[in-house]
């Protein structure tokens with residue numbers, strides 16, 4: 282339960298005065314619908330209105346603030362002309378310019394001879410000082426109403442900076458005094474303010490240094506958020522670690538048999554990670570390990586070999602893939618090898634229905650099936666194992682934490698391996714999994730072909746199509762990936778359909794189209810035709826991102842590559858690495874191309890090392906975007922920015938471990954304060970979710 286001291290912060294925005302329904306909707310899109318969301322909405326800059334030199338010294342293009350006297354009004358002859366008001370101080374005159382003036386509001390606001398303090402941008406025309414639409418006008422008797430430093434926030438249509446400043450000021454009145462949760466010595470050493478003070482300074486910058494993400498206030502806030510994240514992960518992790526599992530120790534007969542029928546030798550990286558996983562499987566404790574390996578690094582075999590440990594112990598194992606295509610591909614590989622060593626496997630997807638499904642579930646429940654391969658269909662309630670000891674989740678970032686846990690719940694003390702082809706930088710692994718056990722296949726099997734990557738503007742599309750036509754004639758196949766349009770699958774789709782139609786005019790029946798809105802069966806049918814070589818060119822949205830293996834397809838064109846995440850581009854490119862010949866990847870970009878985007882594309886051109894690419898992407902874009910946060914389920918921090926604060930993350934990780942070592946149940950005085958911190962950053966829900974496992 283959230284402590285009551287935090288209630289005001291988690292109250293709905295409507296509870297603040299002056300925030301109505303319509304405004305709430307806008308605010309919700311901008312930052313969230315609770316008071317605390319406003320406070321987490323940190324400024325991007327500020328406007329300094331402190332310049333109040335005499336008018337004669339005011340500078341062109343700069344904000345000027347000062348006391349003036351109204352001299353006269355120049356009423357325009359027609360509505361198209363602006364309304365002008367002449368004002369002056371002791372040194373010079375200034376013309377205030379207003380477009381679209383209605384009624385007499387302006388004469389009321391600026392009676393002749395009245396004294397006003399105004400602030401706005403100075404422009405100089407023909408030596409004449411002008412200011413169009415002053416930002417602020419206050420009575421000379423109320424100078425306190427002029428904000429000398431105006432904080433600037435990221436905005437959205439319908440919300441002005443003035444409104445936001447007001448609301449955030451109001452929200453701030455709801456911030457309670459909270460007991461310090463950070464280590465006092467560390468605070469002193471870092472010269473960080475208290476939480477409340479840091480929040481105040483962050484919203485009221487006095488100079489440019491205060492805006493910097495590396496300022497003491499911003500660092501303090503980032504560290505609070507990171508510590509909450511690391512602490513909650515460490516709590517969960519600690520609980521899992523002390524949970525008794527069961528040991529899957531065995532003589533390794535099945536593994537030996539499998540290795541003897543395997544058409545290749547394992548790479549040394551594969552051998553190493555198998556040993557790491559097995560040491561967990563053999564131990565008395567429950568395993569929760571992450572296996573990272575680039576596309577094509579051979580994770581499936583690692584999965585299979587380690588699953589044989591469960592089988593040899595008389596238990597069952599399951600592997601879950603994010604799509605049917607992938608599940609089928611796993612099933613093909615695994616069942617073929619397993620058939621040779623007398624291990625029974627089965628594939629369960631939503632396509633398997635009726636009698637076949639019933640039969641399968643029966644065999645699963647009585648233990649005839651040793652290894653089950655499937656999609657999220659494995660989660661269905663009626664799927665009951667006789668004795669599931671080991672569950673593997675492939676391509677994890679597409680599944681939520683909940684799903685991951687619900688599979689492990691189908692077994693008794695089930696060991697869990699999470700596999701991902703997305704190279705995740707160490708820092709991001711920390712934010713998602715905490716100090717989770719972690720294995721990495723950092724070597725590709727021999728014989729992989731390099732891919733040449735070219736970067737060019739969309740304006741060269743015709744040349745690309747011509748070159749493509751020549752290559753397709755020699756029998757090569759190719760992928761054509763269409764732009765990702767954020768937030769809208771519909772637009773994605775129309776872009777892909779349009780491209781498909783225009784390419785069809787050139788390549789006729791040799792072109793196929795797959796996209797996310799197609800039925801699984803339709804999609805599979807097109808993929809199959811591509812696999813069989815009846816289709817030469819496959820136009821797609823990113824649905825082909827994961828897993829598809831067509832060795833004859835060695836060319837890939839990506840339209841608007843600048844809109845993709847680097848990790849995503851890397852995955853896409855991985856598709857053409859397993860080919861009969863060296864691959865060729867053409868990344869086409871549209872204008873305008875920012876310098877960061879250009880750098881990112883150049884990174885793709887320069888290296889094929891997924892881990893390097895991921896690190897680079899993290900540096901260039903920050904953590905939130907790296908995996909396309911929405912589908913990735915990766916943490917999107919609100920106050921911390923991993924491109925700047927990754928060192929703090931490492932410290933927070935160590936700090937969290939130390940805290941729990943000294944005070945495992947957070948009972949001490951600081952422990953209690955830390956509990957408040959967890960609730961402040963809404964880690965309560967995370968903890969509950971994890972507790973369920």
Ligand code: ADP
Nearest residue numbers: 545546547548575576577578579580581582726
């Ligand atoms: P991923 O890590 O992307 O899941 P896969 O497990 O699908 O990779 O393996 C990609 C391909 O490499 C498969 O065809 C697999 O049979 C092959 N492979 C795996 N390990 C080796 C190896 N040690 N030597 C040669 N080929 C291998």
Ligand code: MG
Nearest residue numbers: 580581702828
């Ligand atoms: Mg795979």
